[in-house]
Amino acid sequence: MIYVLYAIVFVICIYTGRHYFFTLNRLFGFQRHPYIDIDTADWPPVTVLVAAHNEEKVIANVLSALMTVKYPEDKMLVVPVNDRSTDRTREIIDQFVEEFPGRIRPFHRTAGKGGKAAALKDAMELVDTEVILIFDADYIPGAGLIKQLVAPFFDLEVGGVMGRVVPLNAGTNLLTRLLDLERSGGYQVDQQARMNLRLVPQHGGTVAGVRLSALREIGGWNENSLTEDTDLTYRLLLNGWKTAYQNRSECYEEVPENWPVRIKQIMRWAKGHNQAMVTYSLRLLLGKHRATLRERIDGTLLLGVYVMAPVTLVGWALALGVFYQGVAPLHGVIALLSLTAYAALGNLAAFFEIAAASRLDGTCKRICLLPFLILGFAVSIFSASRAAVSQVSDLVTGAEFHWDKTERFRKVL
Amino acid sequence: MNPYLAVAALVFVVGLMLMLPLVPALVELRCKSDALPLSVVQQNAGEIRHFANSFRTYLKGLAPIMQRCVDSGTTDTGTLPDGEEYVVLGRADELLVRAFAEQNAVRPVLIMAGVDLVVPPEATFSKDIFAGGQFESGEKSNYRAILGEQDVHLGEANRVLRWVHAVGEFTADVGCGLYGRISSDLLVRLHADCSFLRMNAPRIEIGCAASHAEAGPAGVSIPPNPGSRNSSRFLHDGDFEVHTGQVISSNLVIRGKLHIHSGARVCGSVKSAKDMVIEDGVSVEGSLISARKMRIGPHCVIHGPVIAERELAIAIGTRCGTLEYPTTVSAPQIEVEEGVVVFGTLWARERGHVVASQ
Secondary structure: OHHHHHHHHHHHHHHHHHHHHHHHHHHHOOOOOOOOOOOOOOOOOEEEEEEEOOOOOOHHHHHHHHHOOOOOHHHEEEEEEEEOOOOOHHHHHHHHHHHOOOOEOOEEEOOOOOOHHHHHHHHHHHOOOOEEEEEEOOOEOOOOHHHHHHHHHHOOOEEEEEEEEEEOOOOOOHHHHHHHHHHHHHHHHHHHHHHHOOOOOOOOOOOEEEEHHHHHHOOOOOOOOOOHHHHHHHHHHHOOOEEEEEEEEEEEEOOOOOHHHHHHHHHHHHHHHHHHHHHHHHHHHHOOOOOOHHHHHHHHHHHOOOOHHHHHHHHHHHHHHHHHHOOHHHHHHHHHHHHHHHHHHOOOHHHHHHHHHHHHHOOOHHHHHHHHHHHHHHHHHHHHHHHHHHHHHHHHHOOOOOOOOOOOOOOOO | OOHHHHHHHHHHHHHHHHHOOHHHHHHHHHHOOOOOOOOOOOOOOOOOOHHHHHHHHHOHHHHHHHHHHHHHOOEEEEEOOOOOEEEEEOOOOHHHHHHHHHHHHHOOOEEEEOOOEEEOOOOEEOOOEEEOOOEEEOOOOEEEEEEEOOOEEEOOOOEEEEEEEEOOEEEEOOOOEEOOEEEEOOEEEEOOOOEEEEEEEEEEEEOOOOHHHHHOOOOOOOOOOOOOOOOOEEEEOOOEEEOOOOEEOOEEEEOOOEEEOOOOEEOOOEEEOOOEEEOOOOEEOOOEEEOOOEEEOOOOEEOOOEEEOOEEEEOOOOEEOOOOOOEEEEEEEEEEEOOEEEEEEEEEEEEEEEEOOO
């Protein structure tokens, strides 16, 4: 038990140090934005996939926005991937097809395996361009976004591209305001620091792009993955492709406005991430492939972020246990655990990261909400732990994962 | 003191202290003073002409006044709705402009000329200038921004702090400092010792010796874009050399230093994770990307975007892009020799400098 506790303390210390390292790099290090200046080029043909499952509330917004972006019209095809929708999604898409002839080619999927990866996999029959961009239906791309996301593909080492996600409904309630802060920290600091340090920026599966030849080389979309974006990041990495993060390629999204939806979202992400961890972590860390040492270490740590939730809970339980057992030599360890666990969850590392992100974003008063983030972290840690436990129990009972679509809150147009 | 009261007081004080950090949070949660989504520019696609276009729109209201002044050969002054003072010139002889230039040093006003504008040397204008005709500047003048509906010519050692857009040709003589966006709908030409940041034009000529770049290596085909180009890539760990005259028919991804010797040809794109050196007469049909420093030329032809993450030096006679397929050349620091031509964008994030050809 003592050694388990030592190990947990050690791992938590690593993650705490990682938060600090990323934040300090973002504040004081060399910032890499190598492709953002490409504003003039012979732009390649691009297919924009819009994943949509019962998206009548939001699908019109994303299609309208895509029809006004600044990209050569003859080189951009929008493919709304209508995945078995039972609402007005199909009708709305077809209206746009009529209004913009030749620019939208819908893919109406009426049967097949559930989940975004499975839908995208089926939609690939309509794709013949080397560059593919992917948006979820609740996103609203700006005029210059397509060019910005395509630009990194001029680098033949880049297999995937990820832009920055910005909550549009940030001011709705406490939850959306906390998610706004979390997103800020995650993208403005975490992702950009990984880009700066040539580590492993994560493909987010939306406001993102992938190179067709790279996708084919790694075997296409993995429909068995719960988070196709994480899965894609690691398969690209293992096959010698890089994922580029474009911090200035920002796109509005809608974040969950109530806690049950948020909890479902965390649980799906946690399960997908853990699935990728089991599949790829050993191969990434020790396998024979082209990833650099720093990519191996960072990639493995990134795979472990969701499993750290139950690990931290176990650490707390063990710490309390040994404390009440009165094992004197461990008092120092308990103190260290308290400090680092607090640091990881509380007002030091992660909070420092988010505060730095807010500063970089030039925001002012929203930073005052920082203490409330403890609430968001508490929900995350218990949801991710619950997901891990249910994943193990599903494994034992053989139960299949049920795909939960994230609920939308926008008013129907 | 009553022990119960003491305990209650202690609990109250501790509770208060614990709540104290939450007070600003509660205030912000209630007042929502900073609850708008982060500002994401939805319409501005990074267009270099953005300021010029906005300025033109801003001046639309003065068009009738300018026309009247041009017709009558008079000048007019006034104040725009936002309080900005302006001068409209219907004629722009040197004496008149000299008078306005001197006045500008004390009381800057926006200048709008409906005719050719010839600015005397050593003048300083801290407000934007619009020239409906040709714009000609003497030496050692300083400008904030210039919009020229025809050609714009800056004399020796001029300084521009924000932007210039010329509908016609833009020329900067020796030693100019261009600290913002420079664009033209036809041509940008810079002479030796000029410094620059961001420039865009169908054709950017560095120095008078631009004809050097027209020669280039023979037999270079029209550039295919990444969508149609052969997507196979040669991936190599460590340093790599392409030998003299060698033809490479795939894309190159080198995770070390790359040296392409003279006369070689790459029918694809090239990436190196470290420094890249490209010798005399090399042609590359795709993009050139180096994660560190890059040295190109002389007399190379590059069709795709050229990106160096640290420094870039381009030597005489090199041509990047074509009129039909413009491209982007970008690095934090760029040193470009006279005799180079770039079709499209030349963008130095930190410092760009023109060096005289040897």
